[in-house]
Every structure is written in structure tokens, then in C-alpha cells.
Amino acid sequence: ADALKTHPGPYSGxxxxxxxxxxxxxxxxxxxxxxxxxxxxxxGDFHPLPWTLEISGMVKKPQRLDVGALLKSSDIEERIYRMxxxxxxxxxxxxxxxxxxxLLQAAEPESGAKYVAFESVVRPSEMPGQSSAFSGISWPYVxxxxxxxxxxxxxxxxVGIYGESLPNQNGAPIRLVVPWKYGFKGIKxxxxxxxxxxxxxxxxxxxxxxxxGFYANVNPQVDHPRWSQASxxxxxxxxxxxxxxxxxxxxxGYGEQVADLYRGMNLHDNF
Amino acid sequence: xxxxxxxxxxxxxxxxxxxxxxQGQNGDLGADPVNVFERSLGLWxxxxxxxxxxxxxxxxxxxxxxxxxxxxTGLLAFFYAVLHLAAYVxxxxxxxVRIFWRDLTHRPFIILGMxxxxxxxxxxLTSNRFSMKRLKRSWKRLHRFVxxxxxxxxxxxxxxxxxxxxxxxxxxxxxxxxxxARAPMIWSGFRRKxxxxx
Numbered sequence: 001a002d003a004l005k006t007h008p009g010p011y012s013g014x015x016x017x018x019x020x021x022x023x024x025x026x027x028x029x030x031x032x033x034x035x036x037x038x039x040x041x042x043x044g045d046f047h048p049l050p051w052t053l054e055i056s057g058m059v060k061k062p063q064r065l066d067v068g069a070l071l072k073s074s075d076i077e078e079r080i081y082r083m084x085x086x087x088x089x090x091x092x093x094x095x096x097x098x099x100x101x102x103l104l105q106a107a108e109p110e111s112g113a114k115y116v117a118f119e120s121v122v123r124p125s126e127m128p129g130q131s132s133a134f135s136g137i138s139w140p141y142v143x144x145x146x147x148x149x150x151x152x153x154x155x156x157x158x159v160g161i162y163g164e165s166l167p168n169q170n171g172a173p174i175r176l177v178v179p180w181k182y183g184f185k186g187i188k189x190x191x192x193x194x195x196x197x198x199x200x201x202x203x204x205x206x207x208x209x210x211x212x213g214f215y216a217n218v219n220p221q222v223d224h225p226r227w228s229q230a231s232x233x234x235x236x237x238x239x240x241x242x243x244x245x246x247x248x249x250x251x252x253g254y255g256e257q258v259a260d261l262y263r264g265m266n267l268h269d270n271f
Numbered sequence: 272x273x274x275x276x277x278x279x280x281x282x283x284x285x286x287x288x289x290x291x292x293x294q295g296q297n298g299d300l301g302a303d304p305v306n307v308f309e310r311s312l313g314l315w316x317x318x319x320x321x322x323x324x325x326x327x328x329x330x331x332x333x334x335x336x337x338x339x340x341x342x343x344t345g346l347l348a349f350f351y352a353v354l355h356l357a358a359y360v361x362x363x364x365x366x367x368v369r370i371f372w373r374d375l376t377h378r379p380f381i382i383l384g385m386x387x388x389x390x391x392x393x394x395x396l397t398s399n400r401f402s403m404k405r406l407k408r409s410w411k412r413l414h415r416f417v418x419x420x421x422x423x424x425x426x427x428x429x430x431x432x433x434x435x436x437x438x439x440x441x442x443x444x445x446x447x448x449x450x451x452a453r454a455p456m457i458w459s460g461f462r463r464k465x466x467x468x469x
Contacts (some may be wrong), residue, residue: 026302034436052444087433089303134436207434226380226430228370233305235362240295240304245365 001164002071005094009077011257017080018091018236020162023098024190026235027087027169029188030135031120031127035145038129040170046126048172048189053104057194058113063106067173071165077158078163084218084252089233095177096160101151109147109195116150117200117226118143121193137203143176143187144200144214146261156180157190160191180254182216209235213271217262218252220269277343284347285317288354309358310431313384314442316351316422319344321445324421328452342398345417349395352388352424384427390420415460421446 012265017023029039032046055063061213070076076096083091095164102117120141130139149155159166166172171188178185184204194200206214211225220230236245251258262270291311294300300307323344326337364370374381394414396402403410425446429439450457 022302135434226378228373230370235302238298240300240308243305
């Protein structure tokens, strides 16, 4: 990982980051395997650069973004966010990236655009999990947001963590971070972003629609069918008996910034 | 003879639990040690249950008397299932009774695991000579609960993963194999039971 020129952005205060070894050694990235340590051990053959991120669909000015150049720019800001996994564990991660809104504005969305679809990379030769018979996932991994969610100032395209470019296992070279949603919304190694007038399919929703919704907002009142979402194990204790559990916050603690997006919506139905 | 085996094998069966605790306290279970601990204990329970069920078919295959290890492996399965539950309540939920109660009343995944353990409880309590003598033929019938426990534990194990994966596929195949190998025994057991009916 290369050092980045970052400057502190908003929403960074007050949170103590999880030790880096856990953030880079404990990952869900099924492209590299299904166990938490598969991504760190099986992503060595992945070549994140050179990389072009395409922004297309219902935009006036389609973009082709050179991610290698972005990594050298001085636009990158640091955001320290809570990360809540749908599996009921959480971390605090210092991301380095740029607000997604900035890129979308440059592409000038057409007035009919309502949703943003994200598509990850397919490289079975570099990503062993993509040729595995298990998991049942059809590649590429796809995700989506409503356009207003994508334009929210919290929504980040991350290119680094801890002041350095993203390690392969964390979604190099560029990934999505939506801190008020469960971690699986944070699609990794993004190749294409398209603006659409309808809701795009999303990988986990396709796989188990009763368990993973399109919105996937962190919500302690809406349980996963197999476990409670009311509280979460805090990653970062060094010992078995020292592990802490803490209450899960509505919208992962970002209600002030995002609750308005969902005013009047039934969040039990739109989980 | 049996006693000498026990002196060695019971402590040996407890080694995985001791090893997991040591690893956990040493920081060797990774970023989410409670999750690994909890899952490993459950997997050991399932492993001992599978071994217990495999003893009779294997004995027929190799001719070596293995049935004497049924009590040992059965009790170890029960012991690990209890530790598995304890890890879930104490280390994972940290005694959050509200969540525990909701899990017990709302989640098939948890309920299946609890019923599997409930099936094992009377078997563990009657795994002694005294009970065998007292219960006579009922003892054998009672101990057919082990099939219920194994099948429910298998489904519970399968549900503990987000998707089908290699580990669950392997253990479910082993369960199917063991049950298939025991099919003649299961069949004749039920036929005998049927024959007794008037």
C-alpha cells in the first residue's frame, strides 16, 4: 500500500479506529473466498492498477476516471466511520476517499435518473472465489443506491484506509462506503457506476431476498431472520473473554445526516 | 478394559475445548474470537455426534469392537453442545435476556439448535449402567432420539452459514453417509417396534 496525501474531512471526530490488523485481516470479500481470512491470504494475485472507473447511463457527461491518477491527487479526505456488518459485528475504520456526490455531479445526472447501480470486477484468474462451486453468487457483485442516498455527503468512494491505498482484501483500488448501511452495501473493486430510472438488482438481495433488502439500513429494531440486530460484537479485543458487545445505533449513529431520506417510509417493510 | 480407555479418552476429548480457550486468551482466534469459539464448539459437538453414529457401521466394516466408545463420544457431543450454548449466552449475548428470549421464540435457526440439545439431554442423563437396567427395552427406544438430534443439528449447522459453502457441504454429506450406513439398523429397529403392536 502506498501513502496518500489526505486531509481530514467532516464526520471524523470522536471515534477511535479499530486496530489496523483486524480491518485488513478480517474481511467479507467472497471473490477471494468465503472465510474471513480468505481475502487477505488469497488476494495476492489481484492487480488493482491500472484501473478505470466508468460512470455512465443516464448522465449528460459520461466519465472515465483514472483511479491511479486519483490516488496521487490531493483531493482525498479522511473520514472515520463506524462499520456495522449485517452479521452483528462492528469496527471503526479511517477511510480515505472522495464523496461520491462529487463524481456524480461532474457526470451531470439527467432529470429522470433515480438510482445508482454499481458493478464490481470479474477476474476469475485473479479472484479464486469467482470460480468456486459454492456461494451461489453470480458475478459480478452488484449493488445499488437511490440517487439521493448516493448524493448524501456521507457516501464515500474510498481509495485508502489508515492513510494508505486500499489493500486488495479491502476492495482495491476503489470501493463504496455507506456508513449508515450494513457493510455488504459497500461494494468493492468498482468498475462501473450507472445511473438508472429504476431500482437495480443487488447481489445479496438476489441471493436471499427475505434476509437482505435493497435498503439494508442499520436498524436495531429490524432483526435478521436468524439473529438479532439490536446489538453488536465489537471487533478489536485481543482476547476471547475481553470481547465487548454494544447496542446498535439507528442508522449506525448517522440518523442526523440521513433520517430525512426515509421520512414516511416503513422501515420494517423496506429493510 | 473399558475403564483404562476412559482414563485416556475423556481428557483427550476435552483437549479441543482447552485448546480453544488458550488460543482465545492468547489472541490467536482472530478478530472475532467469540464467533470462532462459539462456532468451533458447535462443530466439535457435531463431530462427536457423527463419530458416535459412525461407530456401529464402521465396526461392521472392520470387525473391531467400537461400540464401547458410544457413551464416550455421545457424552462428549453433549458436553460440547452445552459449552456451545454457554458461549452463545455468556460470551456472545453477554446475558442479554431480551435477545435470548426473542431468539428462542422467533428464530427457527436457534430453535432447531436448542431442540437438538434437548434431544441429547435425556440421552446424556441415562448414559449409565443403572439407567440401562432400569429402563430395559425403553432405553433403546429412548436413545433413538440421537437421530433427531443429528438431523436437527445438521440443519442448524447448515443455517449458520450465509450461503452454501465447502464446510457445511462436507459435514452434511458425512451426516447423510452415516445415516445411510445405519439405514438397515434404523429400519429393523422400527420394524421390531411395529411388530410389537397388537
